Amino acid sequence: MSVFSEYKDCIEEGDLVLVWISRDNIKPIRVDSNEIFNTRYGSFPHKMMIGQRYGSQIAIRTKGANKFAFIHVLQPTPELWTLSLPHRTQIVYTPDSSYIMERLNCNPRTRAVEAGTGSGSFSHAFARSVGHLYSYEFHGPRYEEALKEFREHGLVDADKNVTITHRDVCRDGFRIRREDVTSHQFGEDEGEVAIGANVVFLDLPAPWDAIPHLEEVICSDEKVGLCCFSPCIEQVDKTIEALNKHGWSDLQMVEIQAKQFESRRQMVRTVDDAIERLRDVKRRKSEGLERRKRMCESLVSDQPEADETEEKRPVTEKTKFNPFGKGARVKEGDANYKWKEVTKVEPEIKSHTSYLTFAFKVANKSRDEEAVQKILESTESK
Ligand SMILES: C[S@@+](CC[C@H](N)C(=O)[O-])C[C@H]1O[C@@H](n2cnc3c(N)ncnc32)[C@H](O)[C@@H]1O
Structure with a gap:
């Protein structure tokens, strides 16, 4: 089981722990009793964490003054990982990923295709909810980093639900052969992996080049949901053109504008x-004038x-x-x-990073131009 989906009460040697220093400073560590976690407020030996319940506050006395420094030791979740992961690229944040997964009805029966993997932020969220995630990344070092990280987090290899492939999906499509995949998920057999995706997520600069290849891997007898994550409206335009051309329907573009509502007195x-x-004000003004004079x-x-x-x-x-x-x-x-x-209410919207273009496809319904023409002609003649 992945460290992101199992529940544990207490911290043990070797655990991945997310250390909460402040709201915008969360650091991932691997607990090692010989190591010390240093912060600008003080140093916390990992030994202090072992045996503590997840969620505990750990305090140390700082040097000199009679003051304390605090951290909280948290169990990893995809949401906390998104806030603490090492950035290799722009990432998808929880307000977007949670909305996308809900809109695409992700559940344990879902077989999702995601490109590119990037920093693996969305991959962790998908991995917790879906049956299987096929993630693609064309940048060599980024692919290696992601594979290593997914392995350490128990997401790939035998019995796990993430497959990551080193691939330019715009050029070479999404098909994978068992021998292409580094993990041992598919045993030694040769041949093509039956992906049968019913959810697609594209976070790429040119999703319109990847859309034509989706036909190879999407499920042909189920409704398939797709979301493209693009920062520019021009990209949305080109994506919609490609989606229309390749038989996707129910197109809708959404922008998440989350704001914090604070309740106070x-x-x-x-x-x-x-x-x-x-x-x-008047009194202070005249006193100031006097003083200046x-x-x-x-x-x-x-x-x-x-x-x-x-x-x-x-x-x-x-x-x-x-x-x-x-x-x-x-x-x-x-x-x-x-x-x-x-x-x-927060005056500024902090969550917008991209436009979300949703589309759906049912049972390989490519647009049959001839049939459409016939229908149009018959309605016109009536
Ligand atoms: C913005 S990042 C994805 C971030 C990711 N969604 C996350 O939440 O961490 C885009 C990634 O797509 C990869 N990429 C771009 N074009 C690609 C292609 N044609 N095939 C595969 N990966 C591609 C880039 O190398 C980059 O790592």
Whole structure:
């Protein structure tokens, strides 16, 4: 079983652990009792992790001050792997991959074809959900890296559900012979692998060159779903042209625009608060003007510059409660003030990386131009 689909309670020597340092800093490590995991906050010997429950927080005392540094030790999931993997290419993130898999109805009966493998981000998500994944990569070093990683994660080789092939799918198509595949999944037999894909995912610069080859490997008696992941609208245009030409239907282009909705409390401000705030602004402005005037006078009269520290800044309302934010900090929810529940939405969309073009094909339905012409003629003559 893959390390991404088995469940374990406690960490053991040799486990792949994802170390959560902060929300955008998660590092994968292989637990080795002789190793130390170093962070800018402190060093964590792997020995401390062995025997701990997955999800635990591990703390160490940092040097000098009486302070602690913390990490969390997490069990790998495809979602966490996407956030921590070594990038060899642009990758597909979970908001897109989860939507695509749902839209293409991925399940344990699915036989998916994916090109290219890239950094293997989507491959890990597919591997957890589908029956079998056939992944293709034409870049030699990237293929080698992905194969090594998939092996280490228990995704390829006997009984596992990922096959990775070193191939330019735009030139040579998707057919694979058993002897082409490095893993031992297909035994020693020669001959072609019956792929019978019912899901296709293309994350390539020129998917329109790969689309004509799909006929060789897609299932001929089931509905087949396809998604092309392209960053430019011009690519979408060319892809749609190729899909139409090769008998794909139900075309739809989707763009995922995920935004975080944060639920929080906001202090209730009254008109009196606003008036008080304006008075405070006026007061501080005139105090500032006075101070500047005195400084200019001292410069003109060649006196030593008035020392700001000697002439202490006047105590202003700044240090007092300011319902408009810039004053003394009030902790959210402080019982001395009135609060209301609000929803804060992120101002920017952070998830868009590409356009998703979906298409479907049923039972090898290529467009029969002659038949279409006959139907058109017969309807026109009526
Ligand atoms: C953007 S990356 C894919 C990222 C991947 N979906 C992920 O989530 O990590 C595109 C990959 O496609 C590969 N590629 C491009 N053209 C190809 C082709 N004709 N055949 C096979 N792989 C190809 C590139 O080498 C690159 O690694």
